[in-house]
Amino acid sequence: MYSISVPDEKHKYHVGELAKMFLPEDAFCIYVGQPDAELVIGAGGDYNDSKRRAYAFFKKITGKDLDWGILTGVRPSKLYNELKAKGDDPEKVLRERYYVSEEKIRLLRRVSESQTRVKRSPDPKAIGMYLGIPFCPTRCQYCSFTSNQISKEAATAYLQALFTEMDAVKDLMTQRGQTAESIYIGGGTPTSLDPEDLKAFLEKVHDLFVDENTVEFTVEGGRPETITAEKLQIIKEAGAGRISINPQSMKQRTLDLIGRRHSPEQIREAFALAEEAQIPVVNADLITGLPEEEPEDFSSSLAEVIGLGPANITVHTLAVKKASRMIEEDPGVARRQADNVRQMLDDADRMLTKAGYEPYYMYRQKHMAGNFENVGWCLPGTESLYNIRIMEEDQTIVAMGAGAISKVYFPAENRLERVPNVSNYQIYIERIEEMIARKEAGLL
Helix, strand or coil: CEEEEECCHHHHHHHHHHHHHHCCHHHEEEEECCCCCCEECCCCCCHHHHHHHHHHHHHHHHCCCCCCCCCCCCCHHHHHHHHHHCCCCHHHHHHHCCCCCHHHHHHHHHHHHHHHHHCCCCCCCEEEEEEEECEECCCCCCCCCCCEECCHHHHHHHHHHHHHHHHHHHHHHHHHCCEEEEEEEEECCHHHCCHHHHHHHHHHHHHHHCCCCCCEEEEEEECHHHCCHHHHHHHHHCCCCEEEECCECCCHHHHHHCCCCCCHHHHHHHHHHHHHHCCCEEEEEEEECCCCCCHHHHHHHHHHHHHHCCCEEEEEECECCCCCHHHHHCCCHHHHCHHHHHHHHHHHHHHHHHCCCEEEEEECCCCEHHHCCEEEEECCCCCCHHHHHHHHCCCCEEEECCCCEEEEEECCCCEEEEEECCCCHHHHHHCHHHHHHHHHHHHC
């Protein structure tokens, strides 16, 4: 086991996050003020100085370079754009100070160029809005989100509480003169609601929040088996112009392994229904690094999904969180899949670029296979403003529902303050008045 000494707890966190990108967690130990450690990082530098020293140490003992260098944060594209806005050369800084590879610098450049074409400075009174439905037909093996297997009784009780919060938020927005620039219905799987509940929910969203200032309204379908012609008509009548249909893979064996109880044929049927309903923008999610998949499995899935014609395709890298069943059953899956993920992401870049898609937003997560990234690709003109805003953190996002976290933006200081709701939907229902009080205190 390798021993590293750092000057304080904050350095311990930052160096520890970098260490996990090189080594299994049981292969190193980080101490505060341990003079006889194999690597001793003293006081006097900032976190990036400490990470550069640690990077050199880990590179020497493992022989590895990291594509993202010393960057451990979620939003490298935000850093790129901030450096550019300050007049710095972002590519030079990322190359020389953060050790980012040329391939990832190229990705950041393309993302920034896409955002420049579509992004506008937000109106100070315009906000983004998120509403969460924490129910799914089943729980995926890799999932750590706030989601529960759905029942009619639970969904109805939850919606009653959510409607109460929505009414309170509308009152707050009216007091402040705010409007919803974008609305995103996520989860869980919102389309796991039955048609009656889905209709009541989306009609209320429309009546409270959609107006002439709303430029984007998205409903995640997610699970293909929950998508029906009736539900798509409800979504369209509520004014939503964007949906998600998320295959994750087109290989039946993979779907079975990860707990997705649908077939590739149901994925194809869902896309056909969305085309018949004339939903303007459909997004499809795929995941690189899924168990037992090889690069040719991923490229085959991606080729078929491109053929189905979604305007947006989001390519995720498998992230195995500690709260997921997958890490309990196979804790080494993400590390084993790292080399495969590199090839899969290279194939995705080549195939999507050839098909006319451009990368327009990206982010990273902890515990990702190969420490890579998630990238949203789009056909020109179909970029999601909500996705750009939430990754660039330049607008207040008001979030409602169990597990939802509002983020209040203070432009003068370029900072956010979080206003969280509790994650458990039953506790959310019980404590809905407290959730409203948190918003009244945090959003005003």
